[in-house]
Amino acid sequence: MRDCYSVNNHPISAVLGYIEAGTFAIPEIQRPFVWSRTQVRDLIDSLYNGYPCGYLITWKNPDVRIKGGGKSIGKTVLIDGQQRVTALMAAISGQQVLNDDYEYVRIRIAFNPLSDDDESPFAVPDASTTKNKAWIPDISELFKPDFDAFNFVLGYVQNNPGANPSKVNQKITDLLGIKARQIGVIQISPDCTIDEVTEIFIRINSKGAVLSxxxxxxxxxxxxxxxxxxxxxxxxxxxxxxxxxxxxxxxxxxxxxxxxxxxxxxxxxxxxxxxxxxxxxxxxxxxxxxxxxxxxxxxxxxxxxxxxxxxxxxxxxxxxxxxxxxxxxxxxxxxxxxxxxxxxxxxxxxxxxxxxxxxxxxxxxxxxxxxxxxxxxxxxxxxxxxxxxxxxxxxxxxxxxxxxxxxxxxxxxxxxxxxxxxxxxxxxxxxxxxxxSDAFWNVNLPQRLETTSTRTGAWLVYLAAQVKNAQNSLFSTSLKISDLLTTMGDVHHIFPKAYLTKELDATKGLYNQVANYAFVEKRINIAIGPDCPGEYFTIAKDACENGSDYFGNIHDISTLEENICGNCIPDDIFDMDADDYRRFLTERRQLMAAYIHEYFKSL
Known part of the structure; x- marks a missing residue:
């Protein structure tokens, strides 16, 4: 890659100054801040202990002539590091940030100058830190321009008898030293293309995240x-x-x-x-x-x-x-x-x-x-x-x-x-x-339906087609597919999984094929249980022919046949058992593909 960027170190105080002066543009200040308070605390703790916190990546906008003459000096856009800089502005500068509900909130970090060396002196304020006078509830108060360290230490020692003034003063000095910590800033030239900027970002970012x-x-x-x-x-x-x-x-x-x-x-x-x-x-x-x-x-x-x-x-x-x-x-x-x-x-x-x-x-x-x-x-x-x-x-x-x-x-x-x-x-x-093409409808689409994923496009379009056609759910004249989809209803295995497991020792990949799914009313699904499809479809057919009650509410054979056809089930389902399952899947995929084709032509 051609030389289109430079790397410099800047003290954190300078970076915050760039933000306040508008030299750095950080649009994420006006968008929800996604870091947790704990992450903000950890960042401050790392800086306090002198650990590196990664690079900021900036991109200088081109300078262009503006109307009326003169030049519009392009701002430097911060394209990586917005969350870290926003966290610093919240914790050190005391600025409000927007949370996920677009509410302005203050993120306060507490500091304990009397903490032991083996424990962090920083905490997210809670009831325990609020009641304990050893904790300074908000470090941003110490970073204000008019902060008087001498008088502050005197007051702190008075509130915490036995505290060593020198030790407290040293800890306060160390805390304020965060603003002098160096942070790497990679300045990308305005001549770089988007692809070059993205490549730089990916190679430098330790997680290799793709920059949107x-x-x-x-x-x-x-x-x-x-x-x-x-x-x-x-x-x-x-x-x-x-x-x-x-x-x-x-x-x-x-x-x-x-x-x-x-x-x-x-x-x-x-x-x-x-x-x-x-x-x-x-x-x-x-x-x-x-x-x-x-x-x-x-x-x-x-x-x-x-x-x-x-x-x-x-x-x-x-x-x-x-x-x-x-x-x-x-x-x-x-x-x-x-x-x-x-x-x-x-x-x-x-x-x-x-x-x-x-x-x-x-x-x-x-x-x-x-x-x-x-x-x-x-x-x-x-x-x-x-x-x-x-x-x-x-x-x-x-x-x-x-x-x-x-x-x-x-x-x-x-x-x-x-x-x-x-x-x-x-x-x-x-x-x-x-x-x-014809090849798509007859070959490719049935192949796309050979899946267990209910998020595949072919399955979703099939359901949309049933909705558009106001198709009733299986064995029902009153409950439509659309009614069950809004609550995601009961997805029925036409060949019940318990039945397939018993007869074929079937795995999930076999019995959870989308071509084995149909939407039914929950009570019907329960009533069918693990029965062989040839048996329970025959029960429905016999009930329609002789007028007896069964698990569905379709009571004439022509309506049942229409219902079976509308749910793309092969018309010889009445004779099918486990040995017919794979043939059933193949035939139903073809029926579903043909159903989708007719739906598409109707649009």
């Missing part, structure tokens, strides 16, 4: 004062939090009047009454959808470069590119926020049978589908009445094929570029014909 491209983007947004980045950053955070916890709105409206005065407050207020959990995007999702929609690209690394004013052709930074990019991103984010857009998109998912978060397995597929919905709403070649249908079919295709699973950025980027260059209708036709 969305984290880069959010850091860049928050540090841009010229374009109001901090406000946009906060709006994205609040939107994502409200999507999960609508009741959080009361905290925003009561405690963040600055935000309430922005346009974003009115744009996300509707979430206070939204309790749907089918699609709860995080900030990574919001950025991806907005970026794909407005820029026609799928790689978030490009977003950071564009927000910095990167001219990809000339390899320079230009203010007009940064201006245009921020404006486009803001517009895209606001379209993501829009109530009509968001709720109409979720309605498209619901009407396709995806009625709960339990039926959603791929955030990538959801993100691309929402981006597609926003894009088609603006496409003059697509009738408004057709938008949902295209979105549904694309979403189902991508889930069935795993198109956006795993590392999907390159696929998203390629799809967006193809749509931009050739138009959606042509790309849609090419991809649907290419991905969902």
């Amino acid at each position: 491209q969305a984290d880069f983007a959010m850091s860049k947004i928050a540090s841009d004062e010229v374009h109001g980045g901090a406000g946009l950053r906060k709006a994205i955070d609040y939107f994502c939090h409200l999507a999960v916890k609508p009741e959080f709105w009361s905290k925003i409206s009561n405690h963040d009047q600055e935000f309430m005065g922005t346009k974003y407050a009115g744009e996300i207020e509707w979430l206070k009454n939204d309790h749907d959990d089918i699609y709860d995007p995080d900030y990574n999702d919001v950025l991806r959808v907005a970026f794909m929609h407005e820029f026609g690209r799928g790689k978030l690394a490009d977003l950071v470069a564009l927000l910095s004013g990167r001219d990809f052709k000339e390899r320079t930074y230009k203010s007009n590119i940064a201006d245009e990019s921020f404006a486009k991103l803001t517009k895209g984010v606001e379209r993501v926020f829009d109530k009509n857009n968001f709720t109409d998109f979720v309605l498209a998912l619901r009407s396709a049978g995806f009625i709960s978060s339990g039926l959603v397995s791929s955030k990538g597929a959801l993100n691309f589908a929402y981006n597609l919905y926003l894009t088609l709403r603006r496409d003059p070649n697509i009738a408004a009445t057709d938008v949902k249908r295209y979105v549904q079919r694309w979403y189902v295709m991508s889930v069935l094929t795993g198109r956006y699973s795993g590392s999907s950025e390159s696929v998203m980027d390629r799809d967006m570029r193809r749509i931009s260059e050739n138009g959606f209708l042509q790309v849609f036709d090419e991809i649907i014909r290419g991905e969902l």
Whole structure:
């Protein structure tokens, strides 16, 4: 790798000074602090004892010309070490931090100058430390500029008779020495690409964690004062939090009047009454959808470069590119926020049978589908009445094929570029014909159903298809699959596992095949017990023919046959026993695949 970074040591006091002066941009100060109080205590203890606490990694934003002349001096963005620096600001500087509920809290660390050498002098304050005068309840008081060590030690000794003033003074001096401790700062050049920055991060970070491209983007947004980045950053955070916890709105409206005065407050207020959990995007999702929609690209690394004013052709930074990019991103984010857009998109998912978060397995597929919905709403070649249908079919295709699973950025980027260059209708036709060929429906899809995972896309789409078709649960005319899915009901083994274990010595991998699952009412499941399917299906058939009572509530043979067909069970199930189990799995997978195919064509 080319030489694109430098390594320097800075005293902690200097780092905290950079933060207070705004030289270092730490957007995580405005996001939930995820460290526990114990972790903060351990960090202070390590610094006190002179142990290293890792490197901070910073990235200098490019300097670009601003309107009216002159230069906008790029801030230094802290891309790794936010939690450590935030912990220091909380414990030493006494600043409040946001917890997971977006409440401002103080994190206090207590200090005991009289502690033995074999025990830590630091603690998270509790009832025992509060009652014990040997404990200083909040070390931040000692780091204040007007702290008088001489008078403090005198008062401490008076409250703790027998304490050695010299020893206490030395311990206080050692504590204050934390601010002089050196911490390594890796300064990455603005000329480095996102890939180079990520590589540096991975090689230096001891855990080898992958640095999120969305984290880069959010850091860049928050540090841009010229374009109001901090406000946009906060709006994205609040939107994502409200999507999960609508009741959080009361905290925003009561405690963040600055935000309430922005346009974003009115744009996300509707979430206070939204309790749907089918699609709860995080900030990574919001950025991806907005970026794909407005820029026609799928790689978030490009977003950071564009927000910095990167001219990809000339390899320079230009203010007009940064201006245009921020404006486009803001517009895209606001379209993501829009109530009509968001709720109409979720309605498209619901009407396709995806009625709960339990039926959603791929955030990538959801993100691309929402981006597609926003894009088609603006496409003059697509009738408004057709938008949902295209979105549904694309979403189902991508889930069935795993198109956006795993590392999907390159696929998203390629799809967006193809749509931009050739138009959606042509790309849609090419991809649907290419991905969902006869071979897929007849061979590949049955193979995908050969699994024990209830999170596989094919199984989830099968359930969505049953929901859309208002299919009744097995042996029932009154309880639908959708009713059981909302509570996740009882998943019945058509060939009961106790039966298969007894007859075939079957393992979990054999009896827990999804092709052996059907949703039934709990009382029916209990009544069936470990019976052979040929026996209990025959009991149901005989009861329908002679009008007698049994475990189900279907009482005529045609309705029973329709129910069996709707649950994709082979029609010769009445004659099956353990010897037929593997054939049953093969046949049912084929029936399920055909059922999904018909469902797809109906969208």
